[in-house]
Amino acid sequence: MLLPKPRFMATLWLALALLLSAFAPGARAASGTYEAELPAGLATAKDMCALLPCKDVFPGATYFSERKGQPPYVEAYDKAGKDGKLLGYVMLSTDITDTPAYSGKPVVTLIGMDKIGHFVGVKVLKHSEPILLLGIPESALINFNNQYIGKSVAEKLEIGQSRPDEGVVGLDAISGATVTVIAQNQVMMTSGSTVAREVGIIAPTVREPAHYKVTGEALTWDELVGRGAVQHLRVMPEQLGLDRSADPFIELWFGDLSQPDIGKSVLGATSWDSLKLQLKEGEHAIFIIRTAGRESFKGSGFVRGGLYDRVQVKQDADSFTFRDLDYLNLYGVEAAGAPRFNESAIFIIRSKAFSDAYPWKLSLLGNRVDRATGAKSFTSFDSPYWLPASMLEGGRPKVDVPQAPWVRIWKARGVEIILFVVLLVAVTVVYALRERLTRLSTHKNKWPVNAFKYTAWALSIGFVGFGAMAQPSITQVLTWFHALLFQWTWSLFLSDPFVFLFWIFIIATVFLFGRGLFCGWMCPFGSLQEALYKIARFVGLGRFQTKLPQKWHDRLKWLKYAIFFFLLTVSMFSMGLAEKLSEVEPFKTTFLVGVMNRAWPYGLFVAAILGVSIFIERPYCKYICPLGASLAMPSTFRWFGLKRKQDCNSCKACAVGCGAQAIDADGRIDHRECLHCLDCMILYTDTKGCPPLAKERKRREKDGLEMTPIGDNGYFFPIYPATSFTEQISAKAVGGPDPRMPTDPTLPAHKVDIGKLEWLWLELRDHLWPWSSEGWHSQRALQVAGFSLAIAATVAWIMTAMGTLSSGAIIGWWFGWSVYEVLIRLSGRRYVKDGPWWRDHYRVAGVMDMLSYVGFKNLLIGAALFLALKSFGLLIP
8 A cells, every 4th residue: 555645745744843843932942041141341340240140150158259360260258348258269261261162152151169179160151052052952061060060170070981090080971062062171171270270279380490592692673583582463453353454453572581682682781681680580571562553452450450451471271460560661672673662561470380491372362342243252362482492401391282172082982983984984995896796786686785785774873873973964064164164173073073084974975976875875864764664664564665756756855955055044144043943954863862852842853754764765865854955966076976878768677666766767867866775786787677688688598699798888798799789779768868967968169179278278267257158149138137246246255355345245245146157057058067077078957957066166166265365364254
């Protein structure tokens, strides 16, 4: 019995309706701190606890001091007044570090710590992680933070298993939010240890003092800069969210005055001798001059309370701030060629924890204005400094730089990562050798292929999906797209090694073979659907299994592309909203979070999809999956496709058996839809299953002729050299379309009989110049409109380079131009290449072919232009 079409459609749309219901207020977790608005003036308010719930992170405290120290913290007391007992400290994470989480923004956290360095309370005030709004309940982050309570800042707290032999205390991660919790761990430990050192809970770091190598040489300014003895820090207005200007917001030059050669070169011998007399043992002096900008690097705090709140020196986890007693006037720079300056200072570092033998940073503190909301956030700009090796006796000391968190993750999961890489390589090699397996298979015995394919499905579901939780997602496509254009951060993507490696595999195989190898063999959710379908057939439900009528399939297959383009468009305006809407993917519920850990509509949505999968082969992959749609577009230009023979245009054997319904009436394979089950490749050389081959086999058996091998073109080798393969082609197939290409082959007239240099020129012109004489005659108005839009888009890029348009505006222009380019090319240059780009295998382009070509080409061009503008500092965030 066939499943009636109305029942299937009702089930499909019911599933979509259930997804939408998941966004109802009662169905989602509380979202109180997602993009929450922080109190105005929080960054500079003295009485921080008047604005924030400090009592929530320090139970028992009733009175809190004003902000103290640099970076600032608040003291917690049991009561106000002189009799009040100091209980500990409260700190705001963004006062100390702005470590970004997966969203690229920090998780703003209020932290309580007692007098001996134990965490007593943690409260998230604001985060921008969409997965903690819908994908994972926000309570998961609360539970994660609660693990810190009672633990000491002096302990080694890391995500993962405890390692007592190494003194490491493990913390349980949040499944599906690995990058977020790694960043949060950095925030907690950096904030806690910084304040603990500042108040004396943790002993200051002891560093070997510098032993200077003195030559007595008077160095010019250019020589000081050239050797690295003087460093440079420049901040442009747009880096603070202000209007672009050719002039810096501030430009500073700084250096170490304690090294005699540098001190005498900058101050002159007399002034340096005077400075030396004022320095006590273990103290160091640095100089700072401002050569551009109207903002003071001294700030205004030194006027009110004697604190220079704009600059500080950082050395590893230690921060050194300056008060009025640490300041000396710098009246002039004696080094020849020194620039003119409008503000100057000598600051003295009095802490014995500081050593100028080791690297340090000058940090300029400030507030960045969000151009969209006007909100201010804490930020800092650092410039590194390390005395040249030639100015230190014995050169620079060896510095052990702590490993980045992502490096520790890769090492901790090294065995699993190696197994995962072996799996990906093995699947790629097996698939590359697929023709050997398909020739060993027949339509009645597919096990030479299925043994590998079913194994890949099992490993994909168990090891990749539920084990490594490495299910790729459309959110990663959107995140990587935005990161490429705005702020690429390797460390964030490397923090999840399985997803990172999986995407390398996906990108490589999509361009080699199309989306089918990943979607058909290695996608955990796709494999789960396929496994249910096969198991249902095995247990006797095969008679209920069916396909959608081809006309409905051909309509519904476009739905996934509409979803993908909709999500991509929404992400241009709101990445957070796009990630909420990406819940159209059931991947988080199935693998990352778990059905039992989410509200019932999410589980019901997964159950509906998997339920339909029992009767319809891979319905989600065919009709809904935006990830599949995003991979289908570059699959248009895969290098290697599945083979076809001329008789495929009249023989329907492969099309009838195609579970993906990717073979049309002319026997052509749509590689955007093909999931590479390889059933058609098995028939391709099966002398009993392929009708044209079976017919030729029977003829030869009847006439007693030799059974020669099957050639690459899918026909028997001719018995006699004088004969040809074409004699085996049926008369019906000869006059039909060529099914070896997705559309009819063509060759542009201007590409006929040309040399290599002319070919390169015409290739470049074809990609950059969409207009044509054919289009001018058929769609003149459209051509003129497109030409006008191209001029406007070019002007937009120029305006962006001049700093008068934001990146969001240029993206809008670029999208508009791309839409028009598709229309222009369809009216004239209606062709694309099939296979490797350096081969002139042109074919007539359909609408989806042209959308894929223009979209992918303009993405690459746009990314290249964005990166070029950013590298020259010509792009407004």
